[in-house]
Amino acid sequence: MSEEKATPRTAVRRLPERQVDDPATLHAILDAAHHAAVGIQVDGQPFVLPMACARDGDHLLLHGSTGSRLMRALAGGTTACVSVTHLDGLVYARSAFESSMNYRSATVLGVAEEVPRPDKLRALEVLTEHLLPGRWAELRAPHAKELAATLILRMPLTEWSVKVRTGFPEDPPEDLAQPVWAGVVPLRMVADAPVAAPDLLPGRPAGPPGSCA
Amino acid sequence: MSEEKATPRTAVRRLPERQVDDPATLHAILDAAHHAAVGIQVDGQPFVLPMACARDGDHLLLHGSTGSRLMRALAGGTTACVSVTHLDGLVYARSAFESSMNYRSATVLGVAEEVPRPDKLRALEVLTEHLLPGRWAELRAPHAKELAATLILRMPLTEWSVKVRTGFPEDPPEDLAQPVWAGVVPLRMVADAPVAAPDLLPGRPAGPPGSCA
Numbered sequence A, B: 001m002s003e004e005k006a007t008p009r010t011a012v013r014r015l016p017e018r019q020v021d022d023p024a025t026l027h028a029i030l031d032a033a034h035h036a037a038v039g040i041q042v043d044g045q046p047f048v049l050p051m052a053c054a055r056d057g058d059h060l061l062l063h064g065s066t067g068s069r070l071m072r073a074l075a076g077g078t079t080a081c082v083s084v085t086h087l088d089g090l091v092y093a094r095s096a097f098e099s100s101m102n103y104r105s106a107t108v109l110g111v112a113e114e115v116p117r118p119d120k121l122r123a124l125e126v127l128t129e130h131l132l133p134g135r136w137a138e139l140r141a142p143h144a145k146e147l148a149a150t151l152i153l154r155m156p157l158t159e160w161s162v163k164v165r166t167g168f169p170e171d172p173p174e175d176l177a178q179p180v181w182a183g184v185v186p187l188r189m190v191a192d193a194p195v196a197a198p199d200l201l202p203g204r205p206a207g208p209p210g211s212c213a
Helices: A023-031 A069-075 A117-131 A144-148 B023-031 B069-075 B117-131 B144-148
Strands: A035-042 A045-056 A059-065 A079-092 A100-111 A150-156 A159-165 A183-191 B035-042 B045-056 B059-065 B079-092 B100-111 B150-156 B159-165 B183-191
Touching (some): A023 A045, A023 A100, A023 A159, A035 A069, A035 B035, A035 B045, A035 B079, A045 A117, A045 B035, A069 A150, A100 A150, A100 B045, A117 A144, A117 A150, B023 B079, B023 B159, B045 B079, B059 B069, B117 B144
Parallel strands (some): A079 B045
Antiparallel strands (some): A035 A079, A045 A059, A059 A150, A183 B183, B035 B045, B059 B150, B079 B183, B100 B159
């Protein structure tokens, strides 16, 4: 939590030893995310939609289009939940019951608000730089009509919880003799070599900012 | 959709050309997922929680603990939304506005139900084999008390939508002369070499099923 402890709504009741209260861990999880799962309720039906995200200090920026009805509901001040999960590994225990996954997961509760017009350009820069590092400086400035068609929301990082599982399986002693391998298969996201657009004109850089291409 | 067309609740209103109606695509997206973001509303607050998942025919199995209050709410028949997103690439367009991400995303609406006792062992097998392929056959059978402490839900794949973005940036002609690289940086999840548990006894296999270790 950004304060000393979880609220009743964000306290982790299942495996509370996996809950982490350090804001630096929250920030690291959000900073490693390209997208978040955003949940709202509309007409009695929960919806979860993936949105591009970037942390901006003590807010999480969320990016979508003005044409989306869920984005409009979000911007309209409905209560939301934002969830980010990174899967870090498959945990092979000696039983199905103890088998698990390593992960880092953050949940933020609250109400998002639309980034107001004077802050929008900077918010777009933060989002762009987070998702495409180094790109903002080389792109042309957004046109006024592009900015008008862009909806950026920000969610305060005030009520949140973080849950992390790391390490090896935790089998009970009586299972250690099982004749199977036990351990972790680490998982991670990697970037492959950049693929140029077919309509890339001659004389342009050979890759994105910072690439070796 | 599993039928010919989307319902009003699942019709994609923003960029509808990205909507895919083929159940095979839905199945492929779910089959590539280790976890799903499950959204429900409790006491006026939406919650989104990550859960292990595996498709079982025309249902999606969801796995959690009987100790979780959100799992209990889910099992109690509250309306839910399950979202799976795979991030496939970063799309570098010639403007921030056209910059995007390639992804495959599935959304399922409906009500989950608890897998009844007679079907639970098989559901646990489907989940285990999906997350840890080849593992079920080498693990001991679950104890009765383990099965009793395991809650598996299933969500019918009846009302759903799929949205996919692939390929290159779609810049307007007037931006093609911009002096920047344009293209896609593909992203994918990889598994690193298995790491054995420190308490792995001698004489055990050197890696998980199917590994080269």
